[in-house]
Amino acid sequence: MSDFTLVIGNKNYSSWSLRAWLWMKHIGLDFDEVPVALDTEAMAGQLEPYFSNEKVPVLLHNDLEIWDSLAILEYFADLFPEQGLPGASGARAVARSICTEMHSSFVALRNELPMNCRREPSPLLLSDACIADIDRIQALWHYAGKFSEGDDDWLFGNFSIVDAMYAPVVLRFHRYQVVLNECAYGYVNRLLDHPAMIEWVAAARAETAIILQEER
Ligand SMILES: N[C@@H](CCC(=O)N[C@@H](CS)C(=O)NCC(=O)O)C(=O)O
Known part of the structure; x- marks a missing residue:
């Protein structure tokens, strides 16, 4: 049994959930997974032992419980400071801005294009608000490149928690065949090819539960 669940x-x-899971896989952490069946009668009982107000993800580390995806990612950036966020303080601050904007914004995108790893790729008609979200995300990704450290494959050069925060957006862009600029398109393909993303999507596609309101 691992120290981390x-x-x-x-x-x-x-x-x-993907955001926290992807990062933990990326850093090679050994951890246990506890699956919860969203949108079922069992869910409340499954989440009852935790303080997270019936939401996932929840990280358990020894006696500590941490909930909310961004808090979990920040916890790992604290535990393992050599990875997680860029090294330069300015770049770290901008990386945090881009993470928190993901966390607090893009409501139209999230509502109109729910993450659905099993969806066969095809486009949907998008609202103006959703198109504005997509434009803003591409602008953020471009802006991050100004602070790049290390290799240039990821938003801030080296793979960071910012890439984990945007991983579900990448899946949405792919599954709904969103038209993107060339840089964003290249980034989407690189992240889809990340071994942890491949592992998550394969596991997702093996699931059979259907949540109707998430299907478009
Ligand atoms: N702000 C939270 C959001 C967590 C969240 O809404 N999780 C969804 C699953 S992706 C959930 O637990 N839904 C269950 C519910 O709302 O009943 C985070 O960043 O972790």
């Missing part, structure tokens, strides 16, 4: 929702749909 991550409580997560259905891999097909749970975008917030």
